Amino acid sequence: MNWDVVIGIETHVQLQTKTKIFSGASTAFGAEPNTQACVLSIALPGTLPVLNYEAVQCAIKFGLATNAEIAPRSIFARKNYFYPDLPKGYQISQYELPVVGKGLLEIEVGDIKKTVRITRAHLEEDAGKSTHGVVENGTGIDLNRAGTPLLEIVSEPDMTSAAEAVAYAKKLHELVQWIGICDGNMQEGSFRCDINVSIKPKGTDKLGTRREIKNLNSFKFIEQAIHYETQWQIEMLEEGKTIQQATVLFNPETGETKAMRSKEEANDYRYFPDPDLLPLEISDEEISQIKKSMTELPHLMKVRLEKDYQLSSYDASGITSDKHVADYFFATLKEGAEPKQIANWILGQLFSKLNESNLSIEHSPIKPEVLSLLLKRIQDGTISNNGAKQLFEKLWVSPDIEIDAFIESEGLKQVSDSGLIETMIDEVLKNNQAMVDEYRSGKEKAFNALVGQIMKVSKGKANPGQVNDLLKKKLS
Amino acid sequence: MKDWSIKEISSLLREKKTSSVEITTDYLQQIKKKNPEINAFITVDESRSLAQAKLADQRIQSGEGDVFTGIPIAQKDIFCAENWLTTCGSKMLHNFVAPYDATVVKKFNEVGAVNLGKTNMDEFAMGSSNETSYFGAVKNPWDLSRVPGGSSGGSAAAIAARMCPGATATDTGGSIRQPASLCGLTGLKPTYGLVSRYGMIAFASSLDQAGPMAKSSEDCAMMMNVMAGFDTKDSTSIDHKKEDYTKNIDQSIEGLKIGLPKEYFAEGLDGDVAKVIEAAIDQYKKLGATIVDISLPNTNLSIPVYYVLAPAEASSNLSRYDGVRFGHRTSQYDDLMDMYCKTRQEGFGEEVKRRILIGTYVLSAGYYDAYYLKAQQIRHLISEDFKKAFQSCDVIMGPTAPSTAFKANEKIDDPVTMYLQDIYTIATNLAGLPGMSIPAGFVNKLPVGIQIIGNYFDEARMLNVAHEFQKATDWHKAIPEGALS
Numbered sequence: 001m002n003w004d005v006v007i008g009i010e011t012h013v014q015l016q017t018k019t020k021i022f023s024g025a026s027t028a029f030g031a032e033p034n035t036q037a038c039v040l041s042i043a044l045p046g047t048l049p050v051l052n053y054e055a056v057q058c059a060i061k062f063g064l065a066t067n068a069e070i071a072p073r074s075i076f077a078r079k080n081y082f083y084p085d086l087p088k089g090y091q092i093s094q095y096e097l098p099v100v101g102k103g104l105l106e107i108e109v110g111d112i113k114k115t116v117r118i119t120r121a122h123l124e125e126d127a128g129k130s131t132h133g134v135v136e137n138g139t140g141i142d143l144n145r146a147g148t149p150l151l152e153i154v155s156e157p158d159m160t161s162a163a164e165a166v167a168y169a170k171k172l173h174e175l176v177q178w179i180g181i182c183d184g185n186m187q188e189g190s191f192r193c194d195i196n197v198s199i200k201p202k203g204t205d206k207l208g209t210r211r212e213i214k215n216l217n218s219f220k221f222i223e224q225a226i227h228y229e230t231q232w233q234i235e236m237l238e239e240g241k242t243i244q245q246a247t248v249l250f251n252p253e254t255g256e257t258k259a260m261r262s263k264e265e266a267n268d269y270r271y272f273p274d275p276d277l278l279p280l281e282i283s284d285e286e287i288s289q290i291k292k293s294m295t296e297l298p299h300l301m302k303v304r305l306e307k308d309y310q311l312s313s314y315d316a317s318g319i320t321s322d323k324h325v326a327d328y329f330f331a332t333l334k335e336g337a338e339p340k341q342i343a344n345w346i347l348g349q350l351f352s353k354l355n356e357s358n359l360s361i362e363h364s365p366i367k368p369e370v371l372s373l374l375l376k377r378i379q380d381g382t383i384s385n386n387g388a389k390q391l392f393e394k395l396w397v398s399p400d401i402e403i404d405a406f407i408e409s410e411g412l413k414q415v416s417d418s419g420l421i422e423t424m425i426d427e428v429l430k431n432n433q434a435m436v437d438e439y440r441s442g443k444e445k446a447f448n449a450l451v452g453q454i455m456k457v458s459k460g461k462a463n464p465g466q467v468n469d470l471l472k473k474k475l476s
Numbered sequence: 477m478k479d480w481s482i483k484e485i486s487s488l489l490r491e492k493k494t495s496s497v498e499i500t501t502d503y504l505q506q507i508k509k510k511n512p513e514i515n516a517f518i519t520v521d522e523s524r525s526l527a528q529a530k531l532a533d534q535r536i537q538s539g540e541g542d543v544f545t546g547i548p549i550a551q552k553d554i555f556c557a558e559n560w561l562t563t564c565g566s567k568m569l570h571n572f573v574a575p576y577d578a579t580v581v582k583k584f585n586e587v588g589a590v591n592l593g594k595t596n597m598d599e600f601a602m603g604s605s606n607e608t609s610y611f612g613a614v615k616n617p618w619d620l621s622r623v624p625g626g627s628s629g630g631s632a633a634a635i636a637a638r639m640c641p642g643a644t645a646t647d648t649g650g651s652i653r654q655p656a657s658l659c660g661l662t663g664l665k666p667t668y669g670l671v672s673r674y675g676m677i678a679f680a681s682s683l684d685q686a687g688p689m690a691k692s693s694e695d696c697a698m699m700m701n702v703m704a705g706f707d708t709k710d711s712t713s714i715d716h717k718k719e720d721y722t723k724n725i726d727q728s729i730e731g732l733k734i735g736l737p738k739e740y741f742a743e744g745l746d747g748d749v750a751k752v753i754e755a756a757i758d759q760y761k762k763l764g765a766t767i768v769d770i771s772l773p774n775t776n777l778s779i780p781v782y783y784v785l786a787p788a789e790a791s792s793n794l795s796r797y798d799g800v801r802f803g804h805r806t807s808q809y810d811d812l813m814d815m816y817c818k819t820r821q822e823g824f825g826e827e828v829k830r831r832i833l834i835g836t837y838v839l840s841a842g843y844y845d846a847y848y849l850k851a852q853q854i855r856h857l858i859s860e861d862f863k864k865a866f867q868s869c870d871v872i873m874g875p876t877a878p879s880t881a882f883k884a885n886e887k888i889d890d891p892v893t894m895y896l897q898d899i900y901t902i903a904t905n906l907a908g909l910p911g912m913s914i915p916a917g918f919v920n921k922l923p924v925g926i927q928i929i930g931n932y933f934d935e936a937r938m939l940n941v942a943h944e945f946q947k948a949t950d951w952h953k954a955i956p957e958g959a960l961s
Contacts, residue, residue, distance in 0.1 A: 039575065039576055042801055042802070043796040043801070044556075044574070044575070044576070044802065045556065045562070045564065045569065045572065045574075045677040045678075045796070046555075046556045046562075046574075046578055046674065046675040046676055046677045046678070047674075047675075048673060048674050048709060048710050048711065049711065050708065050709060050710075050711050051711065078792050080791075080792050080795060080839070082795065082798060082816055084798075084800045084812065087796060087800075087801060088795065088796045089792070089794075089795020089796050089798060090792050090795055141800065141801075268840055268841045270791075270792070270836065270839035270840060270841075270844075271839075272788060272792070272839055272844070272848060275680075275681035275682035275712075275789055276678075276681050276711060276712065277711050277712075278711055278712065
């Protein structure tokens with residue numbers, strides 16, 4: 001039997017605000033346990049929440065970026081349950097009326113474009129952390145994270161494969177960083193996904209029973225977990241068993257998913273509107289003001305790059321995958337280099353060096369103005385592509401060297417003197433009569449071999465374009 | 477010991493006829509003498525009170541003092557006060573020393589008032605008799621065999637027994653007005669949002685409101701000048717313009733239209749109490765007021781609505797008392813669930829548990845719409861009743877409580893009868909309106925209070941209406957027998 005896979009994703013995006021969502025405590029990651037827990041984070045008696053407007057602005061930005069409805073009035077509700085790292089005994093979240101309503105996110109898998117519907121996005125506070133093994137005979141509770149603002153983004157079950165799910169997660173990850181609402185640090189838990197997976201007989205409409213894979217914080221895990229989960233569900237059904245709705249955890253060690261608890265036994269959260277907070281009201285003016293402050297969205301920029309700079313779809317995607325990459329691209333462009341060439345170099349040489357050194361583009365030792373100068377030296381024929389690559393390597397370790405002086409001193413300057421090149425060609429033709437004959441007898445390949453010989457003689461410095469032209473003339 | 481009013485103490489201090497240390501010492505002595513039998517205070521800290529008094533005297537000497545500088549008052553133990561034990565009348569917080577000041581406490585500290593101590597109260601403000609306190613019942617200074625009312629029974633008994641000239645209190649369903657009525661005092665529950673709730677331990681957030689309790693309307697007005705004001709730390713605080721509540725307190729009330737809701741004089745009201753209220757209304761007529769008959773048709777729904785909404789909010793507000801971070805934790809437990817269960821079983825009293833159970837029930841899946849949502853809808857209707865009523869009158873009057881102070885242990889095992897104590901006061905909390913109780917007379921030597929309900933933010937007028945009555949009568953000046961001996 002053939003099966004359809006149905007996937008929906010809930011993503012917890014930690015918002016990049018200076019202070020917590022309902023208090024003035026800092027949100028910085030990595031502080032000593034409980035040093036960023038104010039009276040409110042500890043939920044001392046008498047403390048009250050006050051909404052941090054910065055978090056609301058983040059939600060509005062996300063709504064605008066996904067073409068979503070932004071609720072003029074939304075409500076904070078209490079989700080009640082007991083857990084040691086949930087200090088108030090309830091989490092302040094949004095339930096019936098979320099701040100962001102239906103939206104859309106376009107994803108690409110290979111050459112196929114697809115639009116995933118976003119159901120809603122709501123603001124809520126994060127819980128603290130329980131750590132086992134740090135306290136003798138007990139569990140350590142760190143409330144630094146308690147009250148950190150989250151935007152929970154819920155998608156419709158629109159994805160049909162692990163590849164689509166990963167594409168969605170990646171696109172969302174790029175977008176929230178692009179609009180500056182999340183630092184995207186998945187290891188620190190700033191971006192985590194809960195994946196709902198179900199399967200149904202191919203082509204049928206009725207959705208199967210779903211299992212929710214909790215708290216995945218890497219794209220690789222998302223992919224592995226979905227593969228395993230899908231296989232497991234198919235096997236169950238093919239053995240004639242039924243799927244129980246459940247929450248499952250993915251174990252990266254074994255690559256398996258395992259049920260945590262069944263939904264039937266889950267808490268009754270007793271949601272009700274939080275009487276300590278007024279309804280959140282957002283005016284059209286506030287929305288348009290935020291809209292004005294936002295930079296061009298990546299999917300629009302991509303279209304512009306293709307249209308105005310003739311970048312390929314692949315290159316344009318690469319450049320718009322990250323705001324910092326796009327910024328780097330435009331900064332380099334401003335210095336006068338060629339757009340197509342810039343894209344090639346960023347996505348090629350620069351990315352490979354950055355990956356090698358585990359650096360992000362903002363921390364690249366080679367700055368846009370330097371890259372631009374290097375590219376201009378290729379354009380004006382001063383150096384060859386090969387020479388440029390050598391120069392690039394040198395600049396990576398000593399970014400302050402003077403480019404032109406270095407080209408001179410290292411002898412990277414390309415030979416563009418046609419007289420000199422002709423001399424070299426003549427020498428090579430004389431010593432490689434066999435190849436010349438081969439070429440003349442119709443073997444085109446021999447031409448490239450001759451070019452190779454000439455370049456070798458020139459120690460790679462001859463201008464390849466000129467070599468080509470002059471050799472063709474000589475042989476005709 | 478002389479029976480000073482806050483206003484008198486203020487003048488004496490400013491005229492330098494006495495010092496804050498002297499006055500504070502007098503009250504601390506009175507507390508020493510009277511508190512053992514009344515049990516109005518949970519915490520008294522003489523040295524800290526005197527240190528505050530000394531500082532206040534220095535401020536007055538240097539000419540920096542405010543009208544409230546040096547005046548000793550008591551704080552209900554529901555308000556967090558830095559480095560003071562803050563128990564909320566519960567075993568759960570028997571060891572909780574607050575690390576910060578509630579906004580109300582902060583405001584009194586800033587003007588240089590002296591904190592005489594933390595007053596007893598029903599546990600987590602849940603009760604109408606002050607019998608649910610973990611720290612023991614409070615006795616009514618007018619008759620020690622009777623209750624002082626609740627939940628601000630400690631504040632009321634402390635003032636009635638002249639252990640302090642005024643005290644802070646809170647009112648969720650009548651907790652300022654009913655004890656004020658039962659102890660012969662003046663108490664004001666302001667408009668919801670006028671006084672900050674920050675640092676005031678939550679019972680039912682959408683109903684809780686702090687207010688002053690004292691012997692006269694003038695004194696309450698002076699306390700209101702300190703307490704009222706917008707607070708960015710409380711999202712439900714309202715940015716209302718700052719008022720001087722003493723400014724127009726002396727105005728004539730000629731032409732005042734008093735609405736009398738027929739539902740407040742129906743079955744359930746003690747006949748003798750009714751007579752006292754009628755006499756007080758006659759007094760108002762003499763002062764130039766006219767009477768308008770009004771109706772608040774949903775009055776009988778206010779108790780059931782309240783006992784859905786208040787417990788719902790309380791069940792959630794009290795979830796933080798889990799033994800993890802502060803307060804009581806059971807000594808022996810097997811696992812997390814066992815720790816939670818034993819801690820809460822031991823830490824909370826009967827009434828608190830009852831309300832947590834009710835609240836948890838009404839918020840549960842499948843019951844939410846029938847109880848919580850329905851109650852919210854009726855709450856809206858109750859507000860509408862008042863809105864309509866205020867179209868034909870300036871203030872509404874009626875009894876504060878259906879009877880005078882009842883005997884200790886009389887109603888404690890019968891929660892529904894106990895809940896009926898608040899039949900006349902609860903609706904104003906549901907509507908968020910200000911309400912006040914002032915002494916109106918006596919029945920069998922026990923005080924009776926008349927309630928004044930005003931429109932939103934009409935506290936200045938209510939205090940004026942109360943003050944004019946107090947200029948013409950002496951009920952508020954009566955002192956329980958032996959209080960000053």
